[in-house]
Amino acid sequence: MKITIQFGGGVHLLFGNIKLHEIDLPDREKHWTIGDLLLWMTDNLLQERPELFLQDKSVRPGILVIVNDTDWELLGCADYVIQPKDTIGFISTLHGG
């Protein structure tokens, strides 16, 4: 399943400095939730300091998740079932300025 991942607010620094990732999630019986995606990203994309991205099987508080321009809090957060061609953004609020 092809989806797009975007990073903002400095999160890309943990992912090899790349802000946009076009990824292809492996096909499987079970659907993919964002919770599953977070673990997949940790294993396959994350380059450093996982504790700055993940906490308790969700994103670290202070990182906003936006699915197709909608706050994931409206979509069930980590339980949201990912659809083909979704664009999922991770934006840190933890920056100065």
Place this chain on the structure above:
Amino acid sequence: MPSCSAKCGRNAILKRPKTSDVLCKECFFEAFENEVHFTITRAKLFTPNTTVAIAASGGKDSTVLAYVLKLLNEKYDYRLKLLLLSIDEGITGYRDDSLDTVKQNRDDYEMSLKILSYKDLYGWTMDEIVAEIGRKNNCTFCGVFRRQALDRGANLLKVDYLATGHNADDIAETVLMNILRGDLARLSRCTSIITDSGDGIPRVKPLKYCYEKEIVMYAYFRKLVYFSTECVFAPNAYRGHARVLLKDLEKIDPTVIMNIIHSGETMKVSETSKMPKLTNCTRCGYVSSQEICKACVLLEGLNKGLPRLGIGKSSKVKRLLKENEEKNKSSGICRGEEDKTCLCSGTDSMKPVKINELVLKELRI
């Protein structure tokens, strides 16, 4: 997908942390801007026909502040002259990207931009200071100079107001930190929406009641360009811990942010408690708990070729100054962590510095 709480018929795009309302993009913009307008008018932040310097770092808060102030100034005819004020610390390579972002703000929002360097304000760049003092202690200089730079800059430009992008999360965090430190003088000041730094130029915080999440969402949906620096990822002392604690609490119940600010606002320090008195520095006039403020002590050290003067507690510095070569076994800790965006935050700088060795070495001219 839920529909907008404002019953406009559109789909909601976010959940507001402050109210739990779910709003569409248009209703969110309107709610966010109206709240800032309400904050400004209720606190009577500005008088018409004055000049407001917006402290601009290129980051999300100051970018949103500049955008919203421009919008409200036109919409409600505040009749303010808005300008952007940026500080260049003079660290090679560090500010290039964020100053580019500020220049983009200048063009996008059609405001004039004044960039003042540490050289303009203090006579030294951070690079020159690092050359004098070495990497280990530059946190102290960076933090202290940074805190005063905007005030000194506003003074230099003779503006009527200095507006900063402090948001609700920042203020709640500062309340927590001042409680953790037992800093009662700062605790009672830190929630004020208007403060005076001693020069008669009010510092105002129009985004005081805006949640950080909403500021980031506002910038995202308005497609505002801002710059994020890496240094906040460096975990540093109280600031870092207070931030993490706050974000964890906020996840359980976002209203804690407002509750902490409210507690800070209504907390009264008992009249019988001993308060460190805040006065104004006799050299530069900046608000200080000492006769001479930390920046002036540090500057004096730099200018006299004793750059390590002032690293450590001020009482100790005074004693050292007076007694000159008397040997004592005190130690000082870098205070750079007081500034949440200290440039040189790092584990090295957090190590205690033996002041007796350092200062005595420097005093032996």
